[in-house]
Amino acid sequence: MRLLLVEDDPMIGESVRKGMRQDGFAVDWVQDGRAAELALETNPYDALLLDLGLPRKAGLEVLAALRRRGNPIPVLVLTARDAVADRVKGLDAGADDYLVKPFDLEELAARIRALLRRKSGRADPVIQVGNLVLNPATHEVSLNGKPVSLSAREFGLLHSLLERPGTVLTRAQIEEKLYGWDHEVGSNTVEVYVHALRRKLGANVIRNVRGVGYMVPKQT
C-alpha cells in the first residue's frame, strides 16, 4: 500500500514516514501543496495523508482541487487545528478522516487501514479469500488456520493482491505499491517475492497472467 504524506515540518514528516514504513506502507513524502499535486498526478497512491498548513498551496485547496477532478483517493487530514469548525471544513472539503496533532503512530496506522478497507468496500478488518486470512492490523497471515510467517515485502505484496481478488495487478503497479521513490527496485524483485509467497502458501494462491501480471483468484 503506497501513501503520499504531505507535511511541511521536517521532524514530523521524517517520523511519520519512518513509522508508516515500519507498519508496512510505502510512503512518499512531500513538503508543500504544489509538490503534493505533482506527486498525485504522476503516481498512483492508495491514500493521502494531508497536513493543512502547507506552504505554496494550502492543504484544503489541494484537497478541494483533488475532489473537483473526481479523484476518489482516501484522504486523512493531519492538522493542529482542532476546533469543530475546522474539522467540519476539512471533512466538507472532501477529507475522509481527520486526525489532530499530536497523534499516535498506532492510531494513524489503524485509521489508514480503516480508510483502505472502506475504499475496497469491506467492513471486516480481516481479509479472507478461501482458506487464506490476512489481518492488515497485526500483519498476521494464516492458511487453513495455521499462521504463516511473511516478510514485510511479502506481506505487502499479498495484501495488495488480496485487496481486490480477481483483479490483475501489473508488475509496475505492484512495484508502485511496494516501493516509495527512494527505493531502488531490482528488475526481478516482484518475481522473487511471488516465488517466496508460493513457496509458503502453495503454488495456486497467486496466479500468473502471462504478459499482464498477477492476481489472486476470487473464491466462489
Add this chain to the structure above:
Amino acid sequence: MRSIRGRLLFWLLSCLALAVVAAGARIYTQTLDEANQLFDYHLKQMAASLPNDSFGPLPPSRAEGPDAEEGLVVQIWDRNGLQLYFSHPGSKLPQRAELGFSTVETAHGSWRVYSALEQNNVVQIAQPMSVRQNIAAGMALRALVPLLVLLPLLGFLIWLTVGRGLRPLDQMASALGRRTPDSLDALPEGGLPVEIVPLVHALNDLLARLGRALESQKAFVADAAHELRTPLTAVQLQIQLAERARTDDERQAAFAQLKRGQARAAHLVQQLLTLARQEPGVAPQARSAVDLAQLVRLVVSEHAPLAADRNIDLGISHEDQARIFGDVEALRVMLGNLIDNAIRYTPPGGTVDVAVRLGAGTAAVEILDTGPGIPEDDRERVFDRFYRREATEASGSGLGLAIVKNIADRHRATVRLQNREPGPGLRVSVDFPLG
C-alpha cells in the same frame, strides 16, 4: 474632606455666611452714616428751638422723657460762662466747647456735641455716639437674622441638589460595577452632563485599548498553543519510534532525533517567554546607558561558536562609538536574534558582517549576510508572530523577528530589511534615535 458633596456644602455655606456678614457690615455703616446726618440735623434744630430765657433747671420729668431715648444732654451758659442749665448734672461733658459740631471722647465713650450761640447764651447739646451705633447695629441685625436662620435650610438644599447633580456618577459607577471582565463595550456617552463626558470619554478610550490588548493576548495564546502542537507532535512520534526500535543503533538514532525534537520544543517555549516578557507594559524596564559597540562585541562573540560550526565568517566590520539609552538585556536578545538569523540563513562559507554606525541623529546597528535575502512581498510579514517563510531550510520558532520588532518598538528604533545590491544577501539595519 474627601466627598465632593461635603466639600461643596462647606464652601458654599462658608461663602454665604461671609456674604451675610459683609452685607451686615455694609448695612451697619450705611445706617450709621444716615443716622449721623439725621441726628446732627436734629441736634441743630433742637439748639435753635430751645427757649432763650429758660435758665432754670428743667423739671426732671422732662429730662428723663424723650431725651432719655436719644440720650440728649443739654447745657446752657451765659456770655460770662456761667452755667445756666444742665439737663444731666452727672454727665461728664466738656464745660466749654467749640461752636458747631464736634466729637468728644470721654471715659464713657464718644459723644457728638453741637454748640451754638443763641442770643446771649451758649447752647450745647450732646448725644452719645452709642445711641446712633445701637440704631445702626439693630438695623443690621434685623436684616441679617432671617438670613442666618435660613443658612441650615440652605445647607440642606445644597446637600440635596449636589447629590442630584452627582447622580450620573453613581449610575456610571454601578453600571461599571455590574460588568464582567469580558464586557469592555463603551459606556453610553449620550445624555450625560458635560462635566462627566470627558471622564466617560477617557474611560471608553481606555476600555477600547484594553479590549484590543486583550484580543491580541487571546490571539497570542491561541497561536502559541497551536504552534506548540507541532514540536510536541514531533516529540511524540519520535518517542514512539524510539520505543519501536529493535537494535541499539536504531534506538540511538531515534533518541538523537528525540533530543532534537525536545530541543526545538524547548526553544519555542523559550522564545514565547522572551516575547511575553518583551510585550509592552509587562515588565518594568530597566533602562540605562548602553554602549552599542560594546554590546555588539558581546553578542558577536556569543555567536562565534555557531558561526564556526556552520563555517561562516562572522565579524565586526565597522565600529563607531555610540551610546543609547535602553534595556541592555532586551537589546542583547534583539541583536542576538538578528545575528542568529543571519548565520542560519547564510549558506556555509558565507559572511556575516556587523557594524555600528553613527548617522545624523541616529545610531544604527547593521547586519549584512550573504544568504538568500527576503523577497519584497515578505518583508513586512516576517515580523508577524509565527510567520515562517516557505521553502526555508532553517526551522525556527517563527518568533525571532516578532521579538526583534517588539524590542525595537520599545526603544523607538526602526528595523529595516533590504536585499543587498549587488546580491545575494540581506542587510538588516536597526536605527536608534539619539538623544
